[in-house]
Amino acid sequence: MKQVTLKIENISKIFKDYKGNEVRAVDNITFDIKPGEFVTLLGPSGCGKTTTLRMIAGFEKPTNGRILINDVNVVEIPPWKRDTAMVFQSYGLFPHMNVGDNVAYGLKMRKLPKEEIQRRVSEILRIVGLEGFENRPPSSLSGGQQQRIALARALVVEPSVLLFDEPLSNLDVLLREQMRVEIKRIQKEVGITAVYVTHDRTEALTLSDKIVLMKGGKIEQIGSAEDVYERPMNRFVAEFMGKINFVPVEVVEILRDETIVKLKNRTYKIPSLPTAHSDSYVLGCRPEAMRITADGPIDGKIKTIVYMGNFSEYYVDTEYGEIMIKVNPPFDKALSEGKNVKVDIVSEIVKVIPDRE
C-alpha cells in the first residue's frame, strides 16, 4: 500500500451566497494525516465538513491555504489529476453502466491492460463481498450493495487518499451498523489513508483513529476518539460528544496529576488535570457521573423520570439548570416526580473543562 501523508495548511473557503454576501464555509483550518490513518471530520450541519472534503478532492478551490499530498501542493491540480477517490453520500454510480463497468471506470481512465482491469475488479468485488455482480445494473441493487459498489469503485484505483462524505446516511439503522464495521474492516485490510465526513458521533467514535471536530468552519478539537470524548477542551465539544451536565466550580489548585476544586463549600479532589487552560472552569459530568444522595451540595427537584429498562433517566431542576442523571437499579421507590432531592457528583469520573463554548 502507498504510504501517503496528507497535510491541510491554513485552508479557508469563502463562498458567495445568492445575495452576493460572503459565507466563510471553512475558516483557516490546519490538520494532518499520517499514512494509513482514518480521520473523521465531525461536526454539526453546515460546519464546513463537506467543503473541506471537496477541497481535498479538488471540486472546490480553497480561497487560501495549501493542501499537501505527500508534500506536493495540489491546490492547482484539477480533480481528475489528483490521486484521491471519493465515496459519495448519494453513491454517484453510473446508471448507464453495469456494476463491472462502474468499478472498472477508474482503471480504464488509467489505461490499464484489460486482463489487469478484470483481475482487479473481481478482486475488489470479492473484498466488498459482491462477487459475481459484474453484469447487474446498479439500479437492481439494494442501498447497502450500491454503497459497497461505490466503495469498491473508489478503492480499486488504489488512490492515495480515500474520501467519504456521509456514506451511510442513506441507509437504515441496522444496515448502517453493518456497513460501519465493513468499512473499518476494508480500510484496515487495504491500509489506506482515509478522510471520513459525518455528523454522527457514534460513527466517528467507532471508525476513527483521529477525530477533527468542527464548528462554524473552525476546528474545535483534534484528537483520538478517547481524547475527544474523555478530554473535551470546551463545552461545545463535551456536549457534541454526548449528553453532559455542566456544574460551575472554582479551581483551587492544580497539582501534578489531580485538581482540587471547590463546589459551594465542598472541596473535591478530581483525579485528572483540566483539559485546557482557562480563567474559569466547569465540571463536565456525564449522566453516569452524578447521583442523588441525601447530602449532595446541589439542591433540586425531580421533574421527570424516564424508565429505560436496565436504567432510568432522572431529570432534575437545579440552580444550574436541568440536570440529567443516569440511575441504575435497584430504583428507590421514594424518589418520585416532584420530590425535592440533593445531587452530588462522582468525583472520580468528572472532568474539569474550561468554561467556554
Add this chain to the structure above:
Amino acid sequence: MEERNWKIIKFIAVIVVVFAVLFWVRTTIRNEFSRLSRENSLELARSVASVDPDLLNEKFPEIYYYISYFDGRENENAKVSQLLKKLPDYEYGQENAMYEEFYISNQTVKFNGKEYFAIFAPIDKDYEVIGVMVQLHDAENTLKLLRTIDIMFLIVFALFIIAFAIGTFSIDPVTTYAIIITFAVALTFVVYPLYEAVKLTFARTGNFTFDVWKTVLTETSYLKSFGNSILLGALTATVSTVIGFLFAFVVTRTTIKGKKFVSLMANLPMISPPFSLTLSLILLFGSNGLITKQLLNLKWDIYGLDGLVISQTMGMFPIAYLTMLGVLESIDSTLEEASMNLGASRWKVFRTVTLPLATPGLLSSWLLVFTNSIADFANPLMLGGKFNVLSVTAYLEVTGMNRLDRGAALSLLLLLPTMTAFYLQRYIVNKKSYVTVTGKPSGRIVEIVSPGVKKMLSIVVYVIAIFLVALYSTIFMGCFVKNWGVDYSFTLSNIVEALQRGKDALLDTTILAAIAMPIAGVFAMVVAFLFVRKKFPGKKLLQGLVLLPFSIPGTLIGISYVIAFNKPPLILVGTAAIIVINYIIRELPVGVEGGVATLKQIDPSIEEAAQNLGANPQTVFSTIILPLIRPAFISSLSYTFVRAMTAVSAVVFLVSAQWYHITLQIYNFSENLRFGLASVLSSVLIIIILTVFGLLRLFVRKSEYLEKTIIS
C-alpha cells in the same frame, strides 16, 4: 509556489519564441508585398518616363511629377518639388537617375492627405540623360494592405496569448475554451448581425439619420402590414388555443374512442413542411380549387385573412395542444373528483376548478401561438393575397425593391410583438402557478363532462382531425393528377419531373440539415452542461444571448445575416456555412433548454465521481453526460433536422444558386401553378422527415430504461 514560477517562466519563453516566429513571418510577407507593389510602381514609372513630358498631363493625369533638367529648367504639375527635396535620399535618387537607373525612395511622401511613392526616373533625349523626373505614385492601397497584415498579425498573436494563457494557467482549460467559444459564437452570430441590422436602419451613405424609421413608421402601407400581422396573430392564437384546449381536454378528461388517432393528428402538423398544408388548402379552396370551384363553384377563395387564419391554425394548434396537454395532465384530476363528490355539478367543476387551474396554461399557449403566427412567413407568402403582413412586406422590400435598410427596419418592428409575447410567456411559465402536482397522478380519468357534451366535443375534435387527414391526402393525390383544377386525369409524369428538377435542391437541403443536426445537437448539450454545472462570469448574459434567437422572427435573422455577412471581415453569404450556422443558432435554444431540463435531474455527484476517478471534462462529457442525457440529445437532433428541412423564413434570404432549399422549390412550383410537382416534393419531404424521425425514435426507445433510473 515554485511550480507557479516555473509555469510563468515557461509561459513567457514560449510567448517570446512564438512572437519571434510570427514577427518573422509577418515581416517576410510584408516585405514581399511591398516589393511587389514597388515593382509594379516602377513598371508604371518606366512607361510614364517614356512619354514626352509635354503629353504627360494628358496621358497620366493621376500622376504628379517634378522634372528638373540639367540646364536649369523645371517643370511640375503640382507644387511638390519642395516636398520631394526634403526626402533624405533625394540626392541619391537624382544620382541614380543620372546613371539611367530608376530609383524608388525608401520613404513615402504625404501630399494632399495621401501617401505616395517617389520614383526617380531619367529623362532621355538622343540616348543622353538631360534631366530627372520625380513621379508620385499612389501608395495608399499598398499601405492599407500592409496595415491589414499588421493587424492580422496582432490578432493572431493576441488569440495565441489568450489560448496559451488559458491552457497554461487554468485548472480546467477545456471548459474555459468551451465557454469562450460559446461566447464568441453568440457574439458573432447573434449580437453582431442584429447590431449591423440596427445600424443600417440609422445610416444612409455613412451618416446618422432617422429617415428610414420615419418612412417605415409613417407610410400607411407599412403600418397596415403591422396591424395586419397583429390581427392575424390574435385571431390565429385565439382559434388555435380553443382547438388545442379542446383536443387536450378530450384526450385527458374523456374516454372517447380513437384517442391515438386524435393525438397523432394533433402532432403531425408540427413536423410537416410549411407549404404542405397551405398547398392542399389551395388545391381544395383556391381560386381553381377542387371544392370551391369544381364542386361548389363559389366566388369565395382561400386567399386573404380568413384563409390565413385557417391555414395557420391547422399548422399551429398543435403548439397549444401540447402546452395544454402538459397543463391538464399536471392538474390532478382527483381535485375535480373531490369537488364533484362535494356535490358540484359537472359544469360548475369545469368552471370553478379545471378552468382556473388551466388559465395560465391557456394564456401561455395563446402567447406562444401568437409569436409563431406573427413570425410566420410561409403561409402569408402563399395565401396572403392582398392581405399583407409584416414578414412578407419586409421580404418584398429586400428582394423586390432591394431596400435592405427598410427590410431591416420592418423586421425589427416585427421583433416588438414577438419579444413581448415571448418574454411574457416565459414569465408565466416560470411562475409555474398552474402546476398543482398534488400527490401522484392517478392515471384514472374522471369524466367531468356529461355524455351529451362529450359527444359534441368528440364530434368537433373528429371533424378537425378528419379535415387534417383530408388535407394530407390531398397533397398525396396531387402527386398523381395531371393538371389540378383543369385536368384531373391520372399520371406518373409529375413524379419523374419533380424528382428530376428538385433533385439538387432536395440533396442540398438534406445535406445541410444532416450537417447542422449533429453540430447543433452536440453544441446544445455542451452549452446546457456549461449552464447547469459550471460557474463563470457573464453566465447570465450568455444564457440570455443563447436563448435570444427563440424570440427573433426568422425574417429578421435572415435579413440581418445578409447585412452582416456580405462584407468583411466575414463574407459568408452564398456559402453553405451561413445556412448551417443559421440552423444551428436558431435551433440552439430548444436543444439547450431540453438539455438543461434533463441535466438538472441528474445527480451532480455522478459526474464528480467520474472526475474523481481520473476522467477529464471532455471524457466526462462523452462517457457520462452524453449517454445520460441521450433522450434530450436525440430530441435536439431530430428537432434540428426537422426545422432545417422545413425552414423558410430565414433561409429564403440565404440560399444561393449553389445551395438551394427544397421548400423554396415547392413554393416556386406552386407559384407557377405546377401543383403536381409541388405535391410530389412536399410528399417526399414528409417521407424523409418521418423516416429520420422514426430512426431517431428507435434510439430513444433503447434508452428508455435509463431515463427511469436516472430520474428516480
